[in-house]
Amino acid sequence: MAWIRRHLVAFAAFAVLIYMLVPNVIVAAFSFNNPRGKYNYVFNEFSTEAWTSPCGAQGICESLGLSLRIGVTASLVATVLGTMIAFALGRYRFRGRSATNLLIFMPMATPEVVMGSSLLTLFLMLGVPSGTGAILIAHIMFCVSFVVVAVKARVATLDPRLEEAAADLGANPFQTFLRVTLPLAAPGIAAGALLAFSLSFDDYIITNFNASPSSITFPMYVWGASARGVPVQVYAIGTVMFLVALVVVIIGQVLSSRRNRQVA
Amino acid sequence: MAETAVLSTGSAVAPSHRRRTWVPYALLLPGLLWLVVFFVLPMLTLGSQSLQEGNVDDGYAFTGNVAIYAEALGRYWPQMLRSLLYAGVATLLALLLGYPLAYFIAQKAGRWKNIVLVLVIAPFFTSFLIRTLAWRTILSDDWFVTQWARTLRVTDLLQWVGLTANDSLLSSKFAVIMGLTYNFLPFMILPLYASLERLDPRLLEAAGDLYASPRETFRRVTWPLSLPGVVAGTLLTFIPAAGDFINARLLGNTQTTMIGSVIDSQFLRVLDYPLAAALSFILLIVIVTMVAVYVRKAGTEELL
Secondary structure, eight states: OHHHHHTHHHHHHHHHHHHHHHHHHHHHHHTTBOOSSSOOOSOOOBOOHHHHOTTOSTTHHHHHHHHHHHHHHHHHHHHHHHHHHHHHHHHOOOTTHHHHHHHHHGGGGSOHHHHHHHHHHHHHHHTOOOSHHHHHHHHHHHHHHHHHHHHHHHHHHSOHHHHHHHHHTTOOHHHHIIIIIHHHHHHHHHHHHHHHHHHHHHOOHHHHHHOOTTOOOHHHHHHHHHHHOOOHHHHHHHHHHHHHHHHHHHHHHHHHHHHHHHHO | OHHHHHHHHTOSHHHHHHHOTHHHHHHHHHHHHHHIIIIIHHHHHHHHHHTEEEETTTEEEEOOOTHHHHHHHHHHHHHHHHHHHHHHHHHHHHHHHHHHHHHIIIIIOGGGHHHHHHHHHHHHTSOHHHHHHHHHHHTSTTSHHHHHHHHTTHHHHHHHHTSOSSSOSSSSHHHHHHHHHHHHHHHHHHHHHHHHHTSOHHHHHHHHHTTOOHHHHIIIIIHHHHHHHHHHHHHHHHHHHHHOOHHHHHHOOGGGOOHHHHHHHIIIIIOOHHHHHHHHHHHHHHHHHHHHHHHHHHTOOOOO
Protein backbone atom coordinates (compact mmCIF):
# COMPACT_ATOMS: atom_id res chain seq x y z
CA MET A 1 0.00 0.00 0.00
CA ALA A 2 2.78 2.40 0.95
CA TRP A 3 4.52 1.42 -2.27
CA ILE A 4 1.45 2.33 -4.28
CA ARG A 5 1.17 5.64 -2.43
CA ARG A 6 4.79 6.48 -3.11
CA HIS A 7 4.37 5.81 -6.82
CA LEU A 8 0.94 7.36 -7.19
CA VAL A 9 2.23 10.01 -9.60
CA ALA A 10 3.85 7.36 -11.77
CA PHE A 11 0.61 5.34 -11.92
CA ALA A 12 -1.44 8.41 -12.80
CA ALA A 13 1.12 9.38 -15.46
CA PHE A 14 1.04 5.88 -16.90
CA ALA A 15 -2.76 5.84 -17.07
CA VAL A 16 -2.82 9.21 -18.84
CA LEU A 17 -0.18 8.02 -21.29
CA ILE A 18 -2.34 5.03 -22.15
CA TYR A 19 -5.34 7.33 -22.69
CA MET A 20 -3.20 9.35 -25.11
CA LEU A 21 -1.90 6.35 -27.04
CA VAL A 22 -4.93 4.05 -27.26
CA PRO A 23 -6.35 5.71 -30.42
CA ASN A 24 -3.02 5.28 -32.22
CA VAL A 25 -2.99 1.59 -31.33
CA ILE A 26 -6.57 1.22 -32.57
CA VAL A 27 -5.70 2.97 -35.84
CA ALA A 28 -2.75 0.62 -36.39
CA ALA A 29 -4.80 -2.47 -35.54
CA PHE A 30 -7.74 -1.50 -37.74
CA SER A 31 -5.46 -0.87 -40.72
CA PHE A 32 -5.32 -4.68 -40.94
CA ASN A 33 -9.07 -5.02 -40.96
CA ASN A 34 -11.27 -6.11 -43.82
CA PRO A 35 -14.35 -4.18 -42.77
CA ARG A 36 -17.83 -5.44 -43.42
CA GLY A 37 -19.84 -2.54 -44.86
CA LYS A 38 -18.59 1.02 -45.32
CA TYR A 39 -17.45 1.84 -41.81
CA ASN A 40 -14.27 0.53 -40.28
CA TYR A 41 -15.59 0.33 -36.70
CA VAL A 42 -15.80 -3.38 -36.02
CA PHE A 43 -12.89 -5.75 -36.52
CA ASN A 44 -14.13 -8.26 -39.06
CA GLU A 45 -11.20 -10.21 -40.46
CA PHE A 46 -7.46 -9.85 -40.95
CA SER A 47 -6.39 -8.32 -44.24
CA THR A 48 -3.33 -6.56 -45.60
CA GLU A 49 -5.21 -4.89 -48.42
CA ALA A 50 -4.70 -1.37 -47.03
CA TRP A 51 -0.96 -1.93 -46.98
CA THR A 52 -0.61 -3.66 -50.34
CA SER A 53 -2.73 -1.11 -52.22
CA PRO A 54 -2.51 2.13 -50.24
CA CYS A 55 -3.95 4.14 -53.12
CA GLY A 56 -6.83 1.69 -53.51
CA ALA A 57 -9.46 4.15 -52.37
CA GLN A 58 -10.38 6.72 -54.97
CA GLY A 59 -8.79 10.15 -54.48
CA ILE A 60 -6.91 9.24 -51.33
CA CYS A 61 -3.36 9.52 -52.72
CA GLU A 62 -4.17 12.69 -54.68
CA SER A 63 -5.33 14.32 -51.44
CA LEU A 64 -2.27 13.05 -49.60
CA GLY A 65 0.02 14.46 -52.30
CA LEU A 66 -1.72 17.83 -52.16
CA SER A 67 -1.41 17.96 -48.36
CA LEU A 68 2.30 17.13 -48.56
CA ARG A 69 2.92 19.84 -51.17
CA ILE A 70 0.96 22.44 -49.19
CA GLY A 71 2.65 21.36 -45.95
CA VAL A 72 6.17 21.64 -47.36
CA THR A 73 5.56 24.99 -49.08
CA ALA A 74 3.70 26.55 -46.17
CA SER A 75 6.22 25.40 -43.57
CA LEU A 76 9.17 26.62 -45.68
CA VAL A 77 7.73 30.11 -46.11
CA ALA A 78 6.49 30.29 -42.51
CA THR A 79 9.90 29.17 -41.23
CA VAL A 80 11.73 31.90 -43.16
CA LEU A 81 9.29 34.62 -42.10
CA GLY A 82 9.09 33.37 -38.50
CA THR A 83 12.85 32.97 -38.09
CA MET A 84 13.44 36.54 -39.27
CA ILE A 85 10.91 37.84 -36.73
CA ALA A 86 12.41 35.68 -33.97
CA PHE A 87 15.89 37.10 -34.64
CA ALA A 88 14.57 40.66 -34.61
CA LEU A 89 12.85 40.01 -31.27
CA GLY A 90 15.72 38.06 -29.75
CA ARG A 91 18.66 40.16 -30.89
CA TYR A 92 17.51 43.78 -31.14
CA ARG A 93 15.85 46.45 -29.07
CA PHE A 94 13.44 48.52 -31.11
CA ARG A 95 10.29 50.56 -30.84
CA GLY A 96 7.05 48.68 -31.31
CA ARG A 97 8.37 45.56 -29.63
CA SER A 98 5.34 44.87 -27.44
CA ALA A 99 2.98 45.53 -30.35
CA THR A 100 4.96 42.96 -32.36
CA ASN A 101 4.70 40.44 -29.52
CA LEU A 102 0.95 40.99 -29.36
CA LEU A 103 0.59 40.51 -33.11
CA ILE A 104 2.53 37.23 -32.86
CA PHE A 105 0.45 36.05 -29.90
CA MET A 106 -2.96 36.88 -31.38
CA PRO A 107 -3.20 34.15 -34.06
CA MET A 108 -2.44 31.56 -31.38
CA ALA A 109 -5.21 33.00 -29.18
CA THR A 110 -7.83 33.00 -31.93
CA PRO A 111 -10.06 29.99 -32.56
CA GLU A 112 -9.41 28.41 -35.95
CA VAL A 113 -13.01 28.81 -37.03
CA VAL A 114 -12.70 32.59 -36.57
CA MET A 115 -9.44 32.77 -38.57
CA GLY A 116 -10.84 30.59 -41.35
CA SER A 117 -14.12 32.47 -41.66
CA SER A 118 -12.55 35.94 -41.46
CA LEU A 119 -10.06 35.04 -44.17
CA LEU A 120 -12.99 33.83 -46.28
CA THR A 121 -14.67 37.24 -45.95
CA LEU A 122 -11.43 38.96 -47.05
CA PHE A 123 -11.09 36.67 -50.06
CA LEU A 124 -14.76 37.19 -50.95
CA MET A 125 -14.32 40.95 -50.85
CA LEU A 126 -11.11 40.94 -52.88
CA GLY A 127 -12.40 38.30 -55.27
CA VAL A 128 -9.55 35.89 -54.48
CA PRO A 129 -10.65 32.45 -55.69
CA SER A 130 -10.70 29.65 -53.13
CA GLY A 131 -8.36 26.73 -53.74
CA THR A 132 -4.75 25.75 -53.20
CA GLY A 133 -3.43 29.34 -53.26
CA ALA A 134 -5.92 30.50 -50.63
CA ILE A 135 -5.12 27.46 -48.47
CA LEU A 136 -1.38 28.23 -48.70
CA ILE A 137 -1.90 31.85 -47.65
CA ALA A 138 -3.96 30.71 -44.66
CA HIS A 139 -1.51 28.01 -43.57
CA ILE A 140 1.51 30.33 -43.75
CA MET A 141 -0.44 32.86 -41.67
CA PHE A 142 -1.25 30.55 -38.77
CA CYS A 143 2.15 28.78 -38.82
CA VAL A 144 4.33 31.90 -38.55
CA SER A 145 3.56 32.52 -34.85
CA PHE A 146 4.45 28.99 -33.83
CA VAL A 147 7.77 29.21 -35.69
CA VAL A 148 8.54 32.53 -33.96
CA VAL A 149 7.93 30.99 -30.53
CA ALA A 150 10.08 27.92 -31.26
CA VAL A 151 13.01 29.89 -32.74
CA LYS A 152 12.83 32.68 -30.15
CA ALA A 153 13.19 30.16 -27.33
CA ARG A 154 16.41 28.91 -28.93
CA VAL A 155 17.82 32.36 -29.81
CA ALA A 156 17.29 33.46 -26.20
CA THR A 157 19.67 30.75 -24.97
CA LEU A 158 22.50 31.66 -27.38
CA ASP A 159 25.58 33.27 -25.89
CA PRO A 160 26.05 36.67 -27.59
CA ARG A 161 29.78 36.44 -26.81
CA LEU A 162 30.11 33.78 -29.53
CA GLU A 163 29.00 36.31 -32.12
CA GLU A 164 31.28 38.93 -30.65
CA ALA A 165 34.14 36.46 -30.82
CA ALA A 166 33.42 35.84 -34.50
CA ALA A 167 33.48 39.56 -35.13
CA ASP A 168 36.73 39.88 -33.19
CA LEU A 169 38.22 37.23 -35.43
CA GLY A 170 37.41 39.38 -38.45
CA ALA A 171 34.10 37.98 -39.62
CA ASN A 172 31.73 40.51 -41.12
CA PRO A 173 28.14 40.55 -39.81
CA PHE A 174 26.94 38.43 -42.71
CA GLN A 175 29.64 35.77 -42.18
CA THR A 176 28.97 35.82 -38.43
CA PHE A 177 25.31 35.17 -39.03
CA LEU A 178 25.87 32.43 -41.60
CA ARG A 179 28.66 30.56 -39.78
CA VAL A 180 27.92 31.14 -36.10
CA THR A 181 24.41 32.33 -35.37
CA LEU A 182 22.49 30.24 -37.87
CA PRO A 183 24.09 26.87 -36.99
CA LEU A 184 23.55 27.57 -33.29
CA ALA A 185 19.91 28.45 -33.85
CA ALA A 186 19.34 25.50 -36.21
CA PRO A 187 17.67 23.18 -33.66
CA GLY A 188 15.05 25.83 -32.88
CA ILE A 189 14.50 26.49 -36.58
CA ALA A 190 14.14 22.77 -37.29
CA ALA A 191 11.66 22.38 -34.42
CA GLY A 192 9.66 25.34 -35.70
CA ALA A 193 9.64 24.00 -39.26
CA LEU A 194 8.45 20.55 -38.11
CA LEU A 195 5.72 22.08 -35.98
CA ALA A 196 4.62 24.25 -38.90
CA PHE A 197 4.53 21.26 -41.24
CA SER A 198 2.43 19.16 -38.89
CA LEU A 199 0.02 22.04 -38.18
CA SER A 200 -0.43 22.61 -41.91
CA PHE A 201 -0.65 18.93 -42.79
CA ASP A 202 -3.26 18.26 -40.10
CA ASP A 203 -5.45 21.33 -40.47
CA TYR A 204 -9.08 20.81 -41.38
CA ILE A 205 -11.10 23.73 -40.01
CA ILE A 206 -9.27 26.65 -41.67
CA THR A 207 -8.57 24.70 -44.84
CA ASN A 208 -12.23 23.88 -45.27
CA PHE A 209 -13.09 27.60 -45.42
CA ASN A 210 -10.64 28.26 -48.23
CA ALA A 211 -10.76 25.07 -50.27
CA SER A 212 -12.43 24.48 -53.60
CA PRO A 213 -13.75 21.17 -54.95
CA SER A 214 -10.46 20.72 -56.83
CA SER A 215 -8.28 21.20 -53.74
CA ILE A 216 -9.21 18.35 -51.41
CA THR A 217 -6.49 17.97 -48.78
CA PHE A 218 -5.98 14.75 -46.83
CA PRO A 219 -7.85 15.93 -43.69
CA MET A 220 -10.73 17.04 -45.93
CA TYR A 221 -10.72 13.64 -47.57
CA VAL A 222 -10.90 11.94 -44.16
CA TRP A 223 -13.69 14.27 -43.06
CA GLY A 224 -15.69 13.48 -46.16
CA ALA A 225 -15.01 9.78 -45.70
CA SER A 226 -16.25 9.89 -42.10
CA ALA A 227 -19.71 10.58 -43.48
CA ARG A 228 -19.58 8.26 -46.53
CA GLY A 229 -17.60 5.40 -45.04
CA VAL A 230 -13.94 5.31 -44.09
CA PRO A 231 -11.64 3.25 -46.36
CA VAL A 232 -9.08 1.09 -44.56
CA GLN A 233 -6.31 2.94 -46.41
CA VAL A 234 -6.96 5.96 -44.16
CA TYR A 235 -5.97 3.85 -41.16
CA ALA A 236 -2.82 2.60 -42.88
CA ILE A 237 -1.78 6.17 -43.75
CA GLY A 238 -2.56 7.26 -40.18
CA THR A 239 -0.27 4.50 -38.90
CA VAL A 240 2.55 5.54 -41.23
CA MET A 241 2.18 9.13 -40.07
CA PHE A 242 2.48 8.01 -36.44
CA LEU A 243 5.58 5.93 -37.18
CA VAL A 244 7.23 8.75 -39.13
CA ALA A 245 6.43 11.16 -36.28
CA LEU A 246 7.94 8.71 -33.76
CA VAL A 247 11.16 8.41 -35.79
CA VAL A 248 11.46 12.17 -36.31
CA VAL A 249 10.85 12.96 -32.64
CA ILE A 250 13.32 10.26 -31.54
CA ILE A 251 15.99 11.63 -33.89
CA GLY A 252 15.35 15.10 -32.46
CA GLN A 253 15.74 13.79 -28.92
CA VAL A 254 18.94 11.91 -29.69
CA LEU A 255 20.48 14.93 -31.42
CA SER A 256 19.61 17.30 -28.60
CA SER A 257 20.87 14.99 -25.85
CA ARG A 258 24.12 14.43 -27.76
CA ARG A 259 24.53 18.18 -28.09
CA ASN A 260 23.86 18.69 -24.40
CA ARG A 261 26.52 16.15 -23.56
CA GLN A 262 29.01 17.95 -25.80
CA VAL A 263 28.30 21.25 -24.10
CA ALA A 264 28.58 19.74 -20.64
CA MET B 1 44.22 38.21 -21.86
CA ALA B 2 44.25 41.96 -21.43
CA GLU B 3 44.55 42.27 -25.14
CA THR B 4 41.45 40.21 -25.89
CA ALA B 5 39.53 42.13 -23.24
CA VAL B 6 40.43 45.36 -24.93
CA LEU B 7 39.56 43.92 -28.30
CA SER B 8 36.15 42.68 -27.25
CA THR B 9 35.14 45.78 -25.34
CA GLY B 10 36.30 47.89 -28.22
CA SER B 11 34.60 45.61 -30.72
CA ALA B 12 32.79 47.23 -33.58
CA VAL B 13 29.79 44.94 -33.25
CA ALA B 14 27.81 46.43 -30.42
CA PRO B 15 27.80 50.06 -31.60
CA SER B 16 27.16 49.13 -35.21
CA HIS B 17 24.22 47.03 -34.07
CA ARG B 18 22.87 50.09 -32.38
CA ARG B 19 23.49 52.35 -35.32
CA ARG B 20 21.80 50.15 -37.89
CA THR B 21 18.33 50.57 -36.46
CA TRP B 22 16.70 49.58 -39.72
CA VAL B 23 17.88 45.97 -39.41
CA PRO B 24 15.21 44.73 -36.96
CA TYR B 25 12.49 46.42 -38.97
CA ALA B 26 13.74 44.84 -42.18
CA LEU B 27 13.66 41.45 -40.46
CA LEU B 28 10.15 42.02 -39.15
CA LEU B 29 8.63 43.52 -42.27
CA PRO B 30 7.72 40.50 -44.45
CA GLY B 31 6.34 38.36 -41.62
CA LEU B 32 4.41 41.12 -39.93
CA LEU B 33 3.06 42.31 -43.26
CA TRP B 34 1.74 38.80 -43.87
CA LEU B 35 0.05 38.78 -40.46
CA VAL B 36 -1.44 42.25 -40.92
CA VAL B 37 -2.84 41.47 -44.37
CA PHE B 38 -4.05 37.93 -43.70
CA PHE B 39 -4.89 38.06 -39.99
CA VAL B 40 -5.71 41.63 -38.88
CA LEU B 41 -7.36 42.82 -42.09
CA PRO B 42 -9.69 39.78 -42.24
CA MET B 43 -10.95 40.68 -38.75
CA LEU B 44 -12.05 44.03 -40.20
CA THR B 45 -13.68 42.47 -43.26
CA LEU B 46 -15.36 39.97 -40.92
CA GLY B 47 -16.84 42.84 -38.90
CA SER B 48 -17.84 44.61 -42.09
CA GLN B 49 -19.41 41.48 -43.57
CA SER B 50 -21.55 41.04 -40.46
CA LEU B 51 -23.06 44.51 -40.95
CA GLN B 52 -23.96 43.98 -44.61
CA GLU B 53 -27.24 42.87 -46.10
CA GLY B 54 -27.95 41.08 -49.34
CA ASN B 55 -27.48 37.59 -50.71
CA VAL B 56 -24.87 35.55 -52.48
CA ASP B 57 -26.34 36.02 -55.97
CA ASP B 58 -26.99 39.77 -55.95
CA GLY B 59 -24.07 40.73 -53.74
CA TYR B 60 -23.93 42.52 -50.42
CA ALA B 61 -24.13 46.17 -49.43
CA PHE B 62 -23.06 47.75 -46.16
CA THR B 63 -26.14 48.84 -44.21
CA GLY B 64 -24.78 48.91 -40.65
CA ASN B 65 -27.36 46.32 -39.63
CA VAL B 66 -26.39 45.95 -35.97
CA ALA B 67 -29.59 44.03 -35.29
CA ILE B 68 -27.91 40.95 -36.81
CA TYR B 69 -25.94 40.57 -33.56
CA ALA B 70 -29.13 40.38 -31.49
CA GLU B 71 -30.53 37.89 -33.97
CA ALA B 72 -27.36 35.78 -33.93
CA LEU B 73 -27.22 35.67 -30.15
CA GLY B 74 -30.95 35.12 -29.84
CA ARG B 75 -30.84 32.11 -32.12
CA TYR B 76 -27.54 30.55 -31.16
CA TRP B 77 -26.81 31.45 -27.54
CA PRO B 78 -27.28 27.82 -26.43
CA GLN B 79 -24.54 26.63 -28.81
CA MET B 80 -22.29 29.52 -27.74
CA LEU B 81 -22.75 28.80 -24.05
CA ARG B 82 -22.36 25.07 -24.62
CA SER B 83 -19.05 25.60 -26.43
CA LEU B 84 -17.63 27.65 -23.58
CA LEU B 85 -18.90 25.12 -21.04
CA TYR B 86 -17.54 22.05 -22.85
CA ALA B 87 -14.22 23.80 -23.49
CA GLY B 88 -14.04 24.85 -19.82
CA VAL B 89 -14.73 21.33 -18.53
CA ALA B 90 -12.30 19.80 -21.03
CA THR B 91 -9.62 22.30 -19.98
CA LEU B 92 -10.07 21.44 -16.30
CA LEU B 93 -9.95 17.71 -17.08
CA ALA B 94 -6.84 18.20 -19.23
CA LEU B 95 -5.19 20.05 -16.33
CA LEU B 96 -6.11 17.27 -13.90
CA LEU B 97 -4.82 14.57 -16.26
CA GLY B 98 -1.90 16.50 -17.70
CA TYR B 99 -0.37 17.73 -14.46
CA PRO B 100 0.66 14.32 -13.05
CA LEU B 101 2.09 13.26 -16.39
CA ALA B 102 4.00 16.53 -16.89
CA TYR B 103 5.27 16.33 -13.30
CA PHE B 104 6.32 12.73 -13.79
CA ILE B 105 8.26 13.50 -16.98
CA ALA B 106 9.93 16.58 -15.50
CA GLN B 107 10.83 15.31 -12.05
CA LYS B 108 10.49 11.55 -11.68
CA ALA B 109 11.00 9.82 -14.99
CA GLY B 110 14.81 9.63 -14.83
CA ARG B 111 16.11 7.58 -17.74
CA TRP B 112 12.56 7.07 -19.05
CA LYS B 113 12.18 10.81 -19.51
CA ASN B 114 13.02 10.97 -23.22
CA ILE B 115 10.92 7.96 -24.11
CA VAL B 116 7.83 9.27 -22.32
CA LEU B 117 8.35 12.69 -23.90
CA VAL B 118 8.49 11.09 -27.36
CA LEU B 119 5.27 9.19 -26.64
CA VAL B 120 3.56 12.42 -25.61
CA ILE B 121 4.73 14.44 -28.62
CA ALA B 122 4.44 11.84 -31.40
CA PRO B 123 0.63 11.37 -31.36
CA PHE B 124 0.34 15.15 -31.63
CA PHE B 125 2.04 14.91 -35.03
CA THR B 126 -0.50 12.38 -36.36
CA SER B 127 -3.79 13.28 -37.98
CA PHE B 128 -6.22 14.22 -35.26
CA LEU B 129 -9.23 13.45 -37.44
CA ILE B 130 -8.14 9.83 -37.74
CA ARG B 131 -7.48 9.62 -34.00
CA THR B 132 -10.93 11.05 -33.29
CA LEU B 133 -12.44 8.46 -35.63
CA ALA B 134 -10.66 5.80 -33.57
CA TRP B 135 -12.63 6.96 -30.53
CA ARG B 136 -15.79 6.10 -32.45
CA THR B 137 -14.56 2.52 -32.51
CA ILE B 138 -13.47 2.53 -28.88
CA LEU B 139 -16.76 3.94 -27.59
CA SER B 140 -19.04 1.99 -29.94
CA ASP B 141 -21.70 -0.25 -28.43
CA ASP B 142 -20.07 -3.45 -29.65
CA TRP B 143 -16.82 -2.88 -27.85
CA PHE B 144 -15.79 -4.01 -24.42
CA VAL B 145 -15.47 -0.44 -23.11
CA THR B 146 -19.20 0.17 -23.32
CA GLN B 147 -19.93 -3.41 -22.24
CA TRP B 148 -17.79 -3.06 -19.11
CA ALA B 149 -19.20 0.40 -18.40
CA ARG B 150 -22.65 -1.19 -18.46
CA THR B 151 -21.62 -4.05 -16.19
CA LEU B 152 -20.02 -1.66 -13.74
CA ARG B 153 -23.08 0.62 -13.91
CA VAL B 154 -20.92 3.53 -15.11
CA THR B 155 -23.41 4.12 -17.92
CA ASP B 156 -26.18 4.51 -15.33
CA LEU B 157 -24.07 7.01 -13.44
CA LEU B 158 -23.30 9.01 -16.60
CA GLN B 159 -26.97 8.98 -17.55
CA TRP B 160 -27.94 10.11 -14.06
CA VAL B 161 -25.47 13.03 -14.24
CA GLY B 162 -26.90 13.86 -17.66
CA LEU B 163 -23.73 13.26 -19.67
CA THR B 164 -25.32 10.51 -21.74
CA ALA B 165 -28.91 10.08 -22.89
CA ASN B 166 -29.08 6.27 -22.87
CA ASP B 167 -26.81 3.35 -22.04
CA SER B 168 -24.41 4.06 -24.94
CA LEU B 169 -21.24 6.06 -24.56
CA LEU B 170 -20.96 7.31 -28.14
CA SER B 171 -22.98 10.26 -29.49
CA SER B 172 -23.21 12.01 -26.14
CA LYS B 173 -21.92 14.98 -24.15
CA PHE B 174 -19.60 12.55 -22.41
CA ALA B 175 -18.00 11.49 -25.70
CA VAL B 176 -17.61 15.08 -26.93
CA ILE B 177 -15.97 16.34 -23.71
CA MET B 178 -13.79 13.24 -23.55
CA GLY B 179 -12.73 13.83 -27.16
CA LEU B 180 -11.94 17.50 -26.55
CA THR B 181 -9.89 16.59 -23.49
CA TYR B 182 -8.01 13.96 -25.44
CA ASN B 183 -7.33 16.10 -28.49
CA PHE B 184 -5.96 19.13 -26.66
CA LEU B 185 -4.12 17.30 -23.85
CA PRO B 186 -0.66 17.70 -25.49
CA PHE B 187 -1.21 21.48 -25.57
CA MET B 188 -1.65 21.30 -21.80
CA ILE B 189 1.19 18.89 -21.04
CA LEU B 190 3.99 20.59 -22.99
CA PRO B 191 3.78 24.06 -21.30
CA LEU B 192 3.28 22.36 -17.90
CA TYR B 193 6.33 20.22 -18.56
CA ALA B 194 8.37 23.26 -19.59
CA SER B 195 7.71 25.05 -16.30
CA LEU B 196 7.94 21.95 -14.09
CA GLU B 197 11.27 21.04 -15.65
CA ARG B 198 12.74 24.33 -14.44
CA LEU B 199 11.57 23.54 -10.92
CA ASP B 200 14.67 22.90 -8.80
CA PRO B 201 14.19 19.60 -6.90
CA ARG B 202 16.24 21.07 -4.07
CA LEU B 203 13.36 23.43 -3.33
CA LEU B 204 11.11 20.42 -2.77
CA GLU B 205 13.73 18.84 -0.52
CA ALA B 206 14.06 22.08 1.40
CA ALA B 207 10.30 22.22 1.93
CA GLY B 208 10.43 18.66 3.25
CA ASP B 209 13.35 19.52 5.55
CA LEU B 210 11.29 22.38 6.93
CA TYR B 211 8.54 19.88 7.86
CA ALA B 212 6.11 20.68 5.09
CA SER B 213 3.87 17.71 4.31
CA PRO B 214 3.84 16.57 0.66
CA ARG B 215 0.50 18.33 0.28
CA GLU B 216 1.82 21.53 1.77
CA THR B 217 4.91 21.32 -0.46
CA PHE B 218 2.72 20.99 -3.51
CA ARG B 219 0.40 23.83 -2.49
CA ARG B 220 3.12 26.30 -1.49
CA VAL B 221 6.08 25.40 -3.72
CA THR B 222 5.32 23.23 -6.74
CA TRP B 223 1.98 24.72 -7.78
CA PRO B 224 2.96 28.43 -7.54
CA LEU B 225 6.18 27.81 -9.46
CA SER B 226 4.32 25.95 -12.19
CA LEU B 227 1.72 28.70 -12.64
CA PRO B 228 3.18 30.10 -15.90
CA GLY B 229 2.81 26.61 -17.39
CA VAL B 230 -0.70 26.27 -16.01
CA VAL B 231 -1.76 29.60 -17.53
CA ALA B 232 -0.18 28.87 -20.91
CA GLY B 233 -1.55 25.31 -20.96
CA THR B 234 -5.11 26.25 -20.03
CA LEU B 235 -5.14 28.97 -22.71
CA LEU B 236 -3.72 26.67 -25.38
CA THR B 237 -6.38 24.09 -24.49
CA PHE B 238 -9.40 26.31 -23.93
CA ILE B 239 -9.10 28.51 -27.03
CA PRO B 240 -8.96 25.78 -29.70
CA ALA B 241 -11.47 23.65 -27.77
CA ALA B 242 -14.03 26.48 -27.69
CA GLY B 243 -13.88 26.88 -31.47
CA ASP B 244 -13.62 23.19 -32.31
CA PHE B 245 -16.50 21.32 -33.89
CA ILE B 246 -14.81 18.17 -35.10
CA ASN B 247 -15.30 16.36 -31.79
CA ALA B 248 -18.88 17.58 -31.51
CA ARG B 249 -19.70 16.33 -35.01
CA LEU B 250 -17.84 13.01 -34.91
CA LEU B 251 -18.58 12.02 -31.30
CA GLY B 252 -21.74 13.95 -30.45
CA ASN B 253 -25.37 14.19 -31.45
CA THR B 254 -27.70 17.02 -32.48
CA GLN B 255 -27.92 18.13 -28.85
CA THR B 256 -24.17 18.69 -28.58
CA THR B 257 -23.68 21.08 -31.53
CA MET B 258 -20.99 23.64 -30.79
CA ILE B 259 -20.73 27.19 -32.08
CA GLY B 260 -17.90 26.38 -34.50
CA SER B 261 -20.21 23.96 -36.25
CA VAL B 262 -22.90 26.65 -36.62
CA ILE B 263 -20.40 29.16 -38.04
CA ASP B 264 -19.04 26.56 -40.44
CA SER B 265 -22.41 25.50 -41.79
CA GLN B 266 -23.85 29.03 -41.93
CA PHE B 267 -20.84 30.13 -44.00
CA LEU B 268 -20.43 27.13 -46.25
CA ARG B 269 -23.83 25.49 -46.54
CA VAL B 270 -26.56 28.00 -45.63
CA LEU B 271 -24.48 30.82 -47.18
CA ASP B 272 -25.89 33.36 -44.72
CA TYR B 273 -22.65 35.35 -44.61
CA PRO B 274 -23.77 38.26 -42.37
CA LEU B 275 -25.18 35.96 -39.68
CA ALA B 276 -22.15 33.66 -39.84
CA ALA B 277 -19.77 36.62 -39.68
CA ALA B 278 -21.65 38.05 -36.69
CA LEU B 279 -21.40 34.71 -34.85
CA SER B 280 -17.72 34.44 -35.67
CA PHE B 281 -17.11 38.00 -34.46
CA ILE B 282 -19.00 37.34 -31.21
CA LEU B 283 -16.89 34.23 -30.58
CA LEU B 284 -13.72 36.24 -31.20
CA ILE B 285 -14.78 39.02 -28.79
CA VAL B 286 -15.82 36.51 -26.11
CA ILE B 287 -12.53 34.61 -26.33
CA VAL B 288 -10.33 37.73 -26.43
CA THR B 289 -12.16 39.20 -23.42
CA MET B 290 -11.89 35.98 -21.43
CA VAL B 291 -8.21 35.57 -22.28
CA ALA B 292 -7.43 39.21 -21.35
CA VAL B 293 -9.22 38.94 -17.99
CA TYR B 294 -7.65 35.57 -17.26
CA VAL B 295 -4.12 36.64 -18.12
CA ARG B 296 -4.46 39.78 -15.99
CA LYS B 297 -5.86 37.80 -13.04
CA ALA B 298 -3.17 35.15 -13.33
CA GLY B 299 -0.59 37.92 -13.41
CA THR B 300 1.67 36.34 -15.98
CA GLU B 301 1.66 38.76 -18.87
CA GLU B 302 5.01 37.61 -20.22
CA LEU B 303 3.66 34.35 -21.55
CA LEU B 304 5.83 33.94 -24.58
